[in-house]
Amino acid sequence: MQNKRNEYTVNIGEKRFVEDYPKVGIRPTIDGRYGGVRESLEEHTWKLAQAVAEFIENNIYLPNGEKVKCILPPRCIGGVVEARMADELFKKEGVGLSITVTPCWCYGAETMDMTLDIPKAVWGFNGTERPGAVYLAAVSAAHNQKGLPVFKIYGKDVQDKDDFSIPQDVQEKILKFVKSALAVSIMKNKSYLSIGSVSMGIAGSIVDPDFFEDYLGMRVEYVDMSEIIRQIEEKIYDQEEFERAIQWVRNNCREGEDPNPPEKRVDRKKKDEVWEFVVKMAIITRDLMVGNKKLEELGYPEENLGHNAILAGFQGQRQWTDHFPNGDFMETILNSSFDWNGLRQPYILATENDSLNGVCMLFGHLLTNTAQIFADVRTYWSPEAIYRVTGWKPEGLSENGVIHLINSGSAALDGTGQQEIDGKPAIKPFWEITEEEVRKCLEATRFCYANLGYFRGGGFSTKFVTRGSMPVTISRLNIVKGLGPVLQIAEGWTVELPPNVHEILDRRTDPTWPTTWFVPKLTGKGAFKSVYSVMENWGANHCAITYGHVGDLFITLASMLRIPVCMHNVEEERIFRPSAWSAFGTEDLESADFRACRNFGPLYKK
Numbered sequence: 001m002q003n004k005r006n007e008y009t010v011n012i013g014e015k016r017f018v019e020d021y022p023k024v025g026i027r028p029t030i031d032g033r034y035g036g037v038r039e040s041l042e043e044h045t046w047k048l049a050q051a052v053a054e055f056i057e058n059n060i061y062l063p064n065g066e067k068v069k070c071i072l073p074p075r076c077i078g079g080v081v082e083a084r085m086a087d088e089l090f091k092k093e094g095v096g097l098s099i100t101v102t103p104c105w106c107y108g109a110e111t112m113d114m115t116l117d118i119p120k121a122v123w124g125f126n127g128t129e130r131p132g133a134v135y136l137a138a139v140s141a142a143h144n145q146k147g148l149p150v151f152k153i154y155g156k157d158v159q160d161k162d163d164f165s166i167p168q169d170v171q172e173k174i175l176k177f178v179k180s181a182l183a184v185s186i187m188k189n190k191s192y193l194s195i196g197s198v199s200m201g202i203a204g205s206i207v208d209p210d211f212f213e214d215y216l217g218m219r220v221e222y223v224d225m226s227e228i229i230r231q232i233e234e235k236i237y238d239q240e241e242f243e244r245a246i247q248w249v250r251n252n253c254r255e256g257e258d259p260n261p262p263e264k265r266v267d268r269k270k271k272d273e274v275w276e277f278v279v280k281m282a283i284i285t286r287d288l289m290v291g292n293k294k295l296e297e298l299g300y301p302e303e304n305l306g307h308n309a310i311l312a313g314f315q316g317q318r319q320w321t322d323h324f325p326n327g328d329f330m331e332t333i334l335n336s337s338f339d340w341n342g343l344r345q346p347y348i349l350a351t352e353n354d355s356l357n358g359v360c361m362l363f364g365h366l367l368t369n370t371a372q373i374f375a376d377v378r379t380y381w382s383p384e385a386i387y388r389v390t391g392w393k394p395e396g397l398s399e400n401g402v403i404h405l406i407n408s409g410s411a412a413l414d415g416t417g418q419q420e421i422d423g424k425p426a427i428k429p430f431w432e433i434t435e436e437e438v439r440k441c442l443e444a445t446r447f448c449y450a451n452l453g454y455f456r457g458g459g460f461s462t463k464f465v466t467r468g469s470m471p472v473t474i475s476r477l478n479i480v481k482g483l484g485p486v487l488q489i490a491e492g493w494t495v496e497l498p499p500n501v502h503e504i505l506d507r508r509t510d511p512t513w514p515t516t517w518f519v520p521k522l523t524g525k526g527a528f529k530s531v532y533s534v535m536e537n538w539g540a541n542h543c544a545i546t547y548g549h550v551g552d553l554f555i556t557l558a559s560m561l562r563i564p565v566c567m568h569n570v571e572e573e574r575i576f577r578p579s580a581w582s583a584f585g586t587e588d589l590e591s592a593d594f595r596a597c598r599n600f601g602p603l604y605k606k
């Protein structure tokens with residue numbers, strides 16, 4: 001069996017190359033004055049730092065299901081020498097983000113974390129016997145003056161000096177910061193693997209290496225789609241795995257309707273061959289992304305390495321799909337939390353090589369550890385149009401109309417909504433999913449032979465309807481000349497339409513594709529005045545769907561990467577950005593975000 005974790009581990013001859021997940025550096029800072037002050041604070045400061053480390057280790061998981069690790073320096077940091085001791089240790093340990101913790105006054109610029117490129121936060125204990133909050137303000141001023149934005153954490157209520165508990169509001173900020181900062185750190189130095197080129201003129205598939213390098217610290221790798229053909233024909237894949245995979249597919253993936261007119265339909269033999277082909281595509285594409293040590297054993301040391309890809313895109317349409325089976329099955333299964341190897345971390349793969357949608361999927365995956373759904377933002381159905389076409393007057397969540405999210409590939413099977421949390425439809429991290437839920441996701445899905453008008457080479461498209469009432473967040477990254485990247489976020493819910501209404505609306509589109517009916521949370525303002533205005537303000541043809549109302553996490557992450565958010569419906573109290581953002585205006589946070597991002601510039605700009 002393959003390792004459950006897709007951890008970018010490959011063999012190079014005798015050696016193993018393992019890119020470890022980043023750790024969290026906890027920096028206890030202290031007033032450096034010996035002779036009474038420092039001694040009286042050592043224990044308290046250390047205990048507070050330990051409490052933060054314990055809280056993080058108990059509450060935050062890495063995408064591979066392991067607990068995140070925290071690193072504390074050899075001693076408290078009272079001045080620059082101890083700050084450097086922490087730096088050295090953190091570098092050795094692979095720390096990717098830091099939280100400075102203190103209950104007292106310390107010397108700002110002498111104790112601060114000056115590491116470039118890593119997200120930083122400071123929790124200044126809100127007590128009054130010792131001025132931790134005064135340090136927080138001072139060190140944040142130093143960070144801003146030096147152009148190293150910092151997240152300021154300051155509890156709302158005063159705590160007693162011997163209280164080592166972490167108040168609820170502080171906990172929330174720590175979680176937001178660590179989850180987002182981990183995402184920044186995990187994607188750094190990984191690749192986007194562009195398989196093929198531009199799909200049908202879709203701008204997101206004109207993959208922009210400057211964006212990936214400057215904003216995400218990633219590199220872009222490019223391979224031609226013919227590489228998949230070479231590996232199929234020369235049998236450069238693990239044939240034992242292929243046999244297991246095709247057997248699993250035959251037993252678990254049920255075919256649905258064939259949408260093609262009878263005279264165009266292909267026969268059973270051809271369909272069986274296509275199944276074999278698309279399963280090989282999935283195995284090979286996964287290996288192209290992350291490598292496979294089996295390939296070295298089989299005599300393919302180069303292919304064994306893969307491309308260090310945490311994210312990939314497959315052009316598919318048109319040259320490939322005009323001749324070969326489409327990428328829908330491959331995209332669906334790789335994006336899912338399970339396959340023939342059991343439950344495992346999803347591999348993030350964008351359809352139509354839409355790298356900008358892929359980035360949103362990657363953000364969503366790293367922020368929540370869950371599988372993502374890729375979709376076209378296809379149709380706004382007003383209540384009037386629904387009534388006209390179906391005779392049903394939309395009610396409840398659907399009363400202001402719905403948006404039809406649908407695309408041929410890339411929708412993870414988790415998107416069926418057949419997993420549950422407290423009896424409600426959900427998408428969970430792979431280690432929380434049960435075998436029974438895997439079975440239900442598969443049962444709720446049909447694989448329909450591809451529409452031969454669009455896909456001359458055939459293939460199997462994934463068909464399901466997402467269960468309603470799931471809180472979800474849709475997102476989209478766009479690049480605008482002169483402005484750079486901007487992120488859009490809409491929190492909302494999946495809805496279920498009455499079956500006959502769904503059927504009528506779905507049949508007007510491509511009924512062999514997965515559908516998610518989506519309703520955004522309306523605020524009555526700007527782009528969120530109506531469901532129509534959300535659709536109208538969407539910046540491209542695609543969105544990524546992430547389980548949960550996690551727009552606040554996307555906002556925190558975007559601020560770390562200096563990507564402004566041009567549209568969101570997240571309540572103001574949930575927004576957490578570096579303290580420097582207030583210096584760009586406190587009334588209109590949206591405009592201030594643009595100014596702050598422009599001022600600090602992309603995190604990795606050369």
Ligand SMILES: C[C@H](O)[C@@H](O)[C@@H](O)C(=O)CO
Binds near residue numbers: 202376407408454
């Ligand atoms: C089959 C069509 O070409 C679709 O793939 C098209 O509607 C898209 O998905 C465009 O993003």
Ligand SMILES: [Mn+2]
Binds near residue numbers: 352375407541542
């Ligand atoms: Mn599309």
